[in-house]
Amino acid sequence: MRVVIAGGHGKIALLLERLLADRGDEVVGLVRNPAHVDDVTAAGARAVVCDLEAASVEEVAAHLAGADAVVFAAGAGPGSGIPRKDTVDRGAAVLLADAATAAGVRRYVQISSINADAAPATETDDVFGAYLRAKKAAEDDLRARPLDWTILRPGRLTDDPPAGTVRLAPKVDGGAVSRADVAAVLVALLDTPASIGAVLELVGGDTPIDQAVAAAV
Numbered sequence: 103m104r105v106v107i108a109g110g111h112g113k114i115a116l117l118l119e120r121l122l123a124d125r126g127d128e129v130v131g132l133v134r135n136p137a138h139v140d141d142v143t144a145a146g147a148r149a150v151v152c153d154l155e156a157a158s159v160e161e162v163a164a165h166l167a168g169a170d171a172v173v174f175a176a177g178a179g180p181g182s183g184i185p186r187k188d189t190v191d192r193g194a195a196v197l198l199a200d201a202a203t204a205a206g207v208r209r210y211v212q213i214s215s216i217n218a219d220a221a222p223a224t225e226t227d228d229v230f231g232a233y234l235r236a237k238k239a240a241e242d243d244l245r246a247r248p249l250d251w252t253i254l255r256p257g258r259l260t261d262d263p264p265a266g267t268v269r270l271a272p273k274v275d276g277g278a279v280s281r282a283d284v285a286a287v288l289v290a291l292l293d294t295p296a297s298i299g300a301v302l303e304l305v306g307g308d309t310p311i312d313q314a315v316a317a318a319v
């Protein structure tokens with residue numbers, strides 16, 4: 103499988119690149135900072151420098167040519183303000199969907215956030231509220247498209263080692279999940295066509311990942 107990951111130097115993205123590359127998939131990571139190319143290469147992927155707040159649909163589409171799937175793993179990050187929640191968490195996700203459409207790539211797996219559906223309905227000065235609104239807007243955009251999409255809403259992310267077990271369902275109580283387990287769930291979702299059209303929340307739990315994905319879809 104050829105997979106293009108937007109936000110290729112993110113913590114989840116680097117773990118996902120390693121998992122996919124180790125089993126023989128061809129992986130491309132889109133990074134905005136040229137200094138991040140070596141890390142992505144070390145994770146087993148091919149790095150392409152592409153700023154998703156500046157690139158055109160045509161530029162991104164050219165990077166997606168021949169891909170079987172795209173994964174949106176970018177994010178403005180905890181230090182960013184309200185404007186970049188819109189330009190990255192919403193805008194870059196929409197750009198990736200536009201580019202996937204233009205490139206004829208149907209499969210799109212989006213990392214959203216738990217509680218995106220509880221985003222404030224109107225604009226807010228609160229950065230976290232703006233983040234949830236951006237995630238919700240990105241979800242709404244993707245859900246309206248005739249793409250083979252899956253939306254994954256992780257809970258609070260940790261850098262703990264992989265547990266290999268999770269709780270995955272359309273609605274779960276809040277909680278934390280390791281980025282390593284999120285990466286493993288993303289691999290399982292990519293491998294599971296029945297997850298197309300699913301919106302799934304993810305936290306730590308007791309169910310082995312393959313079983314959790316099979317049960318959730």
Ligand SMILES: NC(=O)c1ccc[n+]([C@@H]2O[C@H](COP(=O)([O-])OP(=O)(O)OC[C@H]3O[C@@H](n4cnc5c(N)ncnc54)[C@H](OP(=O)(O)O)[C@@H]3O)[C@@H](O)[C@H]2O)c1
Nearest residue numbers: 109111112113114134153154155176177215256257258259
């Ligand atoms: N933190 C949480 O508890 C939590 C919970 C649920 C969901 N999430 C979501 O999970 C996803 C991944 O999380 P993570 O911790 O792996 O994220 P991360 O380590 O912060 O990685 C995000 C990546 O997006 C990249 N990015 C930002 N702007 C970009 C642009 N204009 N063009 C290209 N790439 C750009 C960043 O690159 P730079 O290094 O160049 O900025 C960074 O490599 C995010 O969507 C996040 O919102 C987070």
